[in-house]
Amino acid sequence: MPNRDEVKGFEPWGRVLRINAYEADTTIYKGDLLKFKSDGQVEPAAAGTTAVIGVAANYATAGNEVLVYDDPDQLFVCQSDDATEPAAITAMGLNYNIVVGTASTLYRRSAMEIDGSTGASDSNLPIKMLRLYPSPDNAYGANARVICMINNHKFKGADAGTLGV
Numbered sequence: 001m002p003n004r005d006e007v008k009g010f011e012p013w014g015r016v017l018r019i020n021a022y023e024a025d026t027t028i029y030k031g032d033l034l035k036f037k038s039d040g041q042v043e044p045a046a047a048g049t050t051a052v053i054g055v056a057a058n059y060a061t062a063g064n065e066v067l068v069y070d071d072p073d074q075l076f077v078c079q080s081d082d083a084t085e086p087a088a089i090t091a092m093g094l095n096y097n098i099v100v101g102t103a104s105t106l107y108r109r110s111a112m113e114i115d116g117s118t119g120a121s122d123s124n125l126p127i128k129m130l131r132l133y134p135s136p137d138n139a140y141g142a143n144a145r146v147i148c149m150i151n152n153h154k155f156k157g158a159d160a161g162t163l164g165v
Contacts, residue, residue, distance in 0.1 A: 003143040009110025010076040017071035024060040029103040031110030059108035072153040081113040095125035
C-alpha cells in the first residue's frame with residue numbers, strides 16, 4: 001500500500017522543548033520552516049535557505065505574533081516530496097533541502113516538504129533526516145514521513161550545520 005500524500009509542513013515530534021513568540025513579516029502557515037529577516041521579523045524559508053530558526057506553531061499574518069518551535073534540538077515529522085528519498089535506510093543521516101508548495105488557506109497549513117532528490121552530506125542543507133516515522137501506514141518510498149531536525153539552526157552559533165553521513 002503506497003504512502004498517503006498529505007502535506008502538512010513540519011510538525012513537532014516528541015516533547016516540545018521550547019516555543020517563543022516572534023513578529024510575522026508576512027502570512028505564515030502552521031508548519032512553515034522560518035528564517036529571520038534583517039529587521040528582526042520572521043518569514044517562511046525558501047528552498048535554498050541556509051540558516052533557519054524553527055517552525056511555526058500557528059497561523060499568523062503580517063505584523064502579528066507567531067509562535068515558533070525554536071529549540072535547536074527539537075525534532076519534527078515531515079513528508080518527503082517524491083520517491084527519490086527516502087527509498088531505503090541509507091537515506092537516513094543525510095541532509096536535505098525543502099520544497100515550498102502552495103499552503104492551504106482553508107486549513108491554514110503549510111505545504112512545505114523535504115526535497116527527496118537533494119540528499120547529500122552538504123552541511124549547508126537545512127534539514128537532517130534521522131529515521132522513518134514509525135507508523136503502520138508509512139514505509140520507505142514516495143511521500144514517506146520521516147523524523148528530522150533542523151541541520152543549520154540559527155541558534156546553534158553558526159549558519160552551517162553538520163555534514164551528513
